[in-house]
Amino acid sequence: MEPGAGPTILGVDVITVATFLAAIAAFAVMLAIYVATTVRDPMTKRVKALQDRREQLKAGITASTGKRRAKLVQQNDTTDRMRNVLSSLKVLQDSQLKAAQIKLLQAGIRSKDWAVAVIFGRMVLPVLIGGPMLYWVYGTEGFADWSPLKAYGLVAASFIGAYKAPDLYLQNKITKRSDAIRKGLPDALDLLVICAEAGLTVDAAFHRVAKELGRAYPELGEEFQLTAIELGFLSDRRQAFENLAARINLDAIKGVVTTMIQTEKYGTPLASALRVLSAEFRNERMMRAEEKAARLPAIMTIPLILFILPVLFIVILGPAACDISDALIT
Numbered sequence: 309m310e311p312g313a314g315p316t317i318l319g320v321d322v323i324t325v326a327t328f329l330a331a332i333a334a335f336a337v338m339l340a341i342y343v344a345t346t347v348r349d350p351m352t353k354r355v356k357a358l359q360d361r362r363e364q365l366k367a368g369i370t371a372s373t374g375k376r377r378a379k380l381v382q383q384n385d386t387t388d389r390m391r392n393v394l395s396s397l398k399v400l401q402d403s404q405l406k407a408a409q410i411k412l413l414q415a416g417i418r419s420k421d422w423a424v425a426v427i428f429g430r431m432v433l434p435v436l437i438g439g440p441m442l443y444w445v446y447g448t449e450g451f452a453d454w455s456p457l458k459a460y461g462l463v464a465a466s467f468i469g470a471y472k473a474p475d476l477y478l479q480n481k482i483t484k485r486s487d488a489i490r491k492g493l494p495d496a497l498d499l500l501v502i503c504a505e506a507g508l509t510v511d512a513a514f515h516r517v518a519k520e521l522g523r524a525y526p527e528l529g530e531e532f533q534l535t536a537i538e539l540g541f542l543s544d545r546r547q548a549f550e551n552l553a554a555r556i557n558l559d560a561i562k563g564v565v566t567t568m569i570q571t572e573k574y575g576t577p578l579a580s581a582l583r584v585l586s587a588e589f590r591n592e593r594m595m596r597a598e599e600k601a602a603r604l605p606a607i608m609t610i611p612l613i614l615f616i617l618p619v620l621f622i623v624i625l626g627p628a629a630c631d632i633s634d635a636l637i638t
Contacts, residue, residue: 322626322630387421387424387425390424390425390428391424393428394424394427394428394431400424400427404427405423405424405427408422408423408426408427409423410554411426411475411478411479411482412426412478413554413555414482414485414486414554414555414556414557415478415481415482415485416481416485416527416530417481426474426475426478429473429474430471430474430475433470433471433473433474434467434470434471436470437466437467437469437470438463438466438467438470441462441463441466441467442463442466445459445462445463446459446463482557485527485556486556486557486558488525488527488528489525489527489528489531489556489558489561490558490560490593491525491593492521492524492525492527492528493528493558493560493561493564493589494586494589494590494593495521495524495525496517496521496525496528496532497564497582497583497585497586497589498586499516499517499520499521500513500514500517500578500582501579501582501583501586503516503517504578504579504582505579510539510545510568510572510578511536511539511540512536514532514533514535514536514539515532515533515536517529517532518530518532518533518536519533531552531555531556534552534555535548535549535551535552538551545572546569546572546573549565549568549569549572550565550569552565553565560585560589560592563585564582564585567581567582567585
């Protein structure tokens with residue numbers, strides 16, 4: 309054995325591996341401290357956006373200050389250029405534009421101009437990402453050792469992934485936002501029942517619930533606040549509830565909206581209907597939690613085999629393997 313040489317496992321220095329793992333652990337601790345100390349109030353930006361929406365509904369303007377107007381004008385110019393390019397290529401369809409706008413609303417993005425950017429991204433990203441990948445695979449020797457099928461699969465995956473990237477990004481935001489709203493919906497319905505039994509109007513009840521749940525469930529508070537604003541300014545109250553169902557991709561919200569529309573139309577008791585819905589959603593949330601808990605042992609099997617058991621074997625058998633290796637070398 310060479311003097312000064314440390315123990316090794318599978319040819320790797322144990323001290324080097326320990327140093328690398330300690331560096332990763334220190335970085336993770338510093339990142340956790342940074343995230344914990346830089347928590348911001350999520351409602352500040354949302355309240356500002358809702359106030360802008362109030363001004364739009366009340367006065368019919370798109371900005372309240374000169375700076376905001378200049379920003380919107382610049383954004384509209386960019387959108388108009390993208391729209392002109394898409395129109396010249398005959399790829400801008402009203403059905404696609406409407407579908408993109410609905411997805412943007414469900415993702416929490418209020419500006420409809422971004423729908424043109426989504427369609428424009430579907431056309432441009434395959435050129436920007438798939439084109440260089442095509443040249444890299446077939447124009448250079450970077451993947452000369454790959455089989456033709458694997459090279460073609462890489463190019464095809466880059467083109468398809470670039471085309472689907474805007475939709476995947478929006479779908480991810482929609483899923484996260486829908487899950488956050490689903491968690492707070494039973495509590496929101498309970499508060500609506502209390503407000504209805506206390507004699508508050510529907511507008512005031514939505515405003516009160518949005519205020520109370522704004523910090524715990526900011527996404528749901530934002531939607532309820534916007535619905536309260538639309539109930540106060542729109543001439544057709546049914547349209548305000550339908551807008552709420554369109555902005556949230558949840559069947560539970562559609563059920564709540566249907567109940568609210570029926571109570572507005574037929575004068576049925578609101579508190580009793582909402583109480584039944586709240587109990588159903590709470591039971592559904594409990595069943596979903598029990599289902600996740602039941603799937604946990606099967607889900608943990610693969611991480612246990614890949615990550616926990618090898619580390620356990622290294623901790624238990626590592627010292628013995630080092631001693632045996634040192635004895636065989638000497």
